[in-house]
Every structure is written in C-alpha cells, then in structure tokens.
Amino acid sequence: MRFVVLGAGRIGLSHVGTLKAQSGVTDLLIADLDPARAAAAAASVGSESATIDDAFASKPDGIVIAAPTSAHAELIVRAVRAGIPTFCEKPLAESLASSIALVEEVERRDVPVQIGFQRRFDAGYVEAKRALQAGDIGELRRMHLLTCDPTPPPAQYVPTSGGIYRDCHIHDFDILRWVTGREVATVFATGANRGAPFFADAGDVDESAALLTLDDGTLVTVQGSRYNGAGYDVRMELAGSLGNRSVGLDERVPLTSAEPGVSFPTESAWPNFQERFAPAYAAELARFVAVAAGETASPCTPRDALEALFIAEAAELSRAEGRPVRLDEVKR
Template sequence: MDKIVIGIIGAGRIGRLHAENIVQIPQVEIKTISDIFADNAREWAAQIGIPHVTTDYQEILNDSDIDAVFICSPTNTHAPIIKEAAKAGKHIFCEKPVSFSAEETKEALQVVKEAGVKLQVGFNRRFDHNFKKVHDTVKAGTIGDTHIVKITSRDPEPPPAEYIKSSGGMFMDMSIHDFDMARYVTGSEVEEVYVQGASLVDPVFAELGDVDTAVITLKFENGAIGVIDNSRKAVYGYDQRVEVFGSKGSVSIQNDQPTTAEISTAEGVFQDKPQYFFLERYKDAYINETHAFINSVLYNTPLVCEGNDGLQAELIAKAAKESFETGKPVKVANKQYTLN
C-alpha cells in the first residue's frame, strides 16, 4: 500500500482539526466526512479539498475505497462505530475515551482483534515533544528506578454546563489524559487510586455531580508513587507539567510558552504566560499522532497508543471516581486484561 484513503466521522472541532492536518500528508486522501449537521461543514470541506460530505457515516463504512476511519463523533458513539468499522475492514483512529463503560470498550477491542484491523486511541500527549522526552529518558534508565511521578494538568477555563453533562465527569474527560501519561512515562501499570476532589471553580460542577479540582494519588505495580493535581481553571493559562524522580536523578518538563524571553527590570522579572489553549499547546502533537497512525497503516509500524491503552486509562478513571465517591483507596480492576 502506497496510499491511504480516509473517511472522517464527525466534523466538530476535533474532526476538523484532524482533517486539516491530514490533507497536508501527500500519501493520504480524505474522500468523505460525515456529520449529522453536514450542511454546516460543506463549505469548509470544499475549501480543504474533501469532495463528499454526508449525514450518514454508514456511507463511509460501506465505501470499499476507504481504508481507514477517524472517529471524532461524541463519546457515546465511539464503541458502536468502532465495532462497525472493524467489521467493515477499516483501520481505526478513535478519539478518547473509547467509551464510558469498560465492558463496552472490551467488546469493541475484541471485535477489532477478530477483524485484524489497527486501532489507535487519541491520547495525543504521547506525541508531544516534552512528554516523549520524559518517556524516553525513563525508559533509557537515565534516572534509575522510578520512585515518584508528579503530573500537573490544569485547564485555563472550565467547559460549559452542557458539555459537563455529557463529558463523563472530570476523571473520564480530563484526568484520563493524565492517567494515560502516568502509564506512558513510567512504563508501569497503576494498581491503586486515591482521590480528594472538590467543586471550587464553579458550583455547576457539584450540581451536576462532578468536581473541578482534584488531587489524585497513584500506586504503581513497580512500587513507584504518583500524584496528579487537576483544576478546571488556571487563570494564567494551560498548565501542563511533569516530573519523574528516580534513584539516579530526575527528569522534568515545564510549560510551553509563546517565547522563552525573560525581561528583567526594576519592577520585576517577567516571562510569557503558558500557551492558553490545548489546540495551541498540542498543535504539533496532533500532527505527530496522525502521522504515526498513517505510517502504521501504510508500513505496518507498531502503534504507539493501542486500544488496550484506552481501556487501561478508563479503568483508572473508573477507580478514581469510585475513590472520590467512597473516600477510600480503590484497586484498579482488570489491569492485566487480555483479549481472547
């Protein structure tokens, strides 16, 4: 295979982002994009060279010319579409999470395995230059055995109430990226989770049974201890930092800024704030994850983020929610899950 034809399911913000990245890749053609509000996408699709827009994603799955699909629709549609796409013989890129139900995710992964197609889950931070450097440094043994992992992940603004209602909650929607990152940078599974959470940013979170602020403690199978702190509102920008401390040293990354200029005057020392929005902070990571998926389909290279990675992050998120609700540490279920 020297060229891949793609269909994109979902023309919202993330679907359009992926489409605009994909059209820059010479070996790839986007033939069709589907969205229930197709009329809103037609002009944009024509501008970037997508010839066909439809309201029915089945047209993509039934098109024998299409080799792979990007699933960028709402989370509650992911698992059913994954199963349909796999049975149709399409390779699959799916945004996180695969589903809100571990059992539903397992069913989807089983169908993928039986169909023999590839499935990459959209944990884009694995493809960020900073986080990848942490992962590579730990894997190389440079800092020795991992002892402590610290992850800070704070959004610049909380999402609207309508989004919160369907998001699956902070742990499944936001912290899930950090759960995946904890596994990625340590190379170890999480075996226990303990959470303290609160609604400090906006009372709407508590009204909807969610939290906007949390500190999450992790215990890893390799003996390491981790801590994640999350907030839905950091007034100074998108706060994304990691430190891994080990027996031979440590590795840490700081926030990306528009510039690294430091201005020193009698009034103080000033630097740029962090990048404000995730689309700015992770622009290159989204491009890199797309290239990785395309290369995997074209050249059969290993996937960096497989379906099981999606499942494990969901299992940690489920344990985190249970810990918050019960006030007790919770073991992560089925962390060694394997497909039949």
C-alpha cells in the same frame, strides 16, 4: 489514500486540518450528525462532506473518529466490522462495560485501531521516557502530573464526557504507564465543585486531585482544573535518585515566578490543547496514515486505552466512596 473524519467539533476540526496537510492523504470526507458542521469543516480545507452512512459506504482507507465519547463504541465497531483501519479519540468509550466489549470485538478482528493519546508523540514526554529508561535520572522516586484547562468545555459536552477522570486525566493515566512501564496499584482521588453548576448536575467535578501508588511503590500525584485562569497547563515531573525531568516546562508554561528578578517564562501562555499539542497531533495522525497503509502496527491499542480507563474507573470509585481503591477492584 482516502480518509473520513467523523465529528467536526473542537478536536475533529483540528484533525481535519492536520490530516489535510499529510502527504499520504489525497481525499478527505467529513461527516457529522450536524451536516452544517461537516460542510463548514469540509469547506475550510477544500474537501467534501457527506452523511455518516455515505462516509462508511465510501470504503475509505482509514476513519478518524472525533465524535463525542458516548458515540465511540458504536462507531469503532461499525468501522472494524467494515474492515476499515480506525483512529478514535480517547477515551475508548463512555462505560467500562462497553469498553471491555469493544476491546474483545476489536481483538477478534484483524483491523488496526489506534486510540488518540497524543502525549505519546509529544517531544517532552518522549524525552522523559527515554531519560528514565536509560537510567539518566536514576531510580524513579516520585512523579507529578497536571492537566489544567483555562476555561471549562461547553455545558453540553460534560454529561457525555465520562467525567474529569475519564475525560481529562485519562491522558495522565495513559502517559504515566507509557513513560514508567509500570502499572497503578491503588488510587485515592477526590474532587470539588467550585465552578458552573453543570459539572455537579452531571455528577462531575471541576477541580481534581489524586494520589496513585505504582506497583513498585512509587507515589504519583495528579491534579486538574477546568478553571486555570493562567492558561492551558499540562506538565509532568519525574524525580529520581540522580536527577529529574519536567515536561511542559517551556517558555509558554502558564506559571509566574514570585521570585524577584525571574523573568521566565518569556512568552504568552499556551491557550488551549490545539496549540499546545499541534506537533503531537500531527505526529500521531502521520503514524495513523502509516498504520492505515499497513506499514506499521497501532502505537496505542484499545487494550492500552482500556488499561488507562481502569485507572479512571478506580479514581471515580475512590472519589464517590472517599477511600483508596485497588486497581484489582475495578479490573475485569
């Protein structure tokens, strides 16, 4: 099968290598607004590069969109109108209005679209969901999610990213819905500017904390940082009436115990998302190859991504106004 990757930046380059290794992928064409980036990415895996127009005209079996968030809506619409099965990185789009319009457009057509929430394919999150649904941890009483980058993204990434809640915590918001099967009722979020001025200049923050209440009353805390010096730290804790599960608590977790005699963890900390989630990216793209082949349905639809975006919107509104926000205030 022939695939196109649009956008050869941080995640695009990672997806190019992952797709190239998929057995169902025979041809890979790479396009980027910057032709030199496309050519370099193509050369790194022995593929071809093309302009964006030529990539669409090649009528591939599937398109993988890894362009900036601000370009997602336009590229997804172009792909589905051409009838091409599409994978697009999270979040769905830069604004809520364009995301809603996009979902309506996609749902009018019979073309599969998969959004890149790779945690749904990570072994730890899969096991936590299984354990909760099987009753192994009893009734869920509390949940904590953490997404911390060791270093901030490039300055030019931030203004079109949508801000830390839409860009980063959107992963936490998607996975908490997926793991619990519940909806968020209220969000009380805040943030701080402790780092580079380009975060504040873009109206964004580099430290974040939010308290969410689920529709059954479960309390959930979410915390994030763009400056987690210890390493790339993505974890989720579920605690119930019978037990708990901790996702990301492995030998590479960037934690140091203050207790005497404790040597855990024993290996070097996860440095970045590319390494931490490499198996999950491979599994989600393997699934997309199957989606594009018509063998299976999209495991993460634009509608799912919109639900996660509603939570991010509520978080941004809460942060701006300094008050708890009900989800029905932002849902349309």
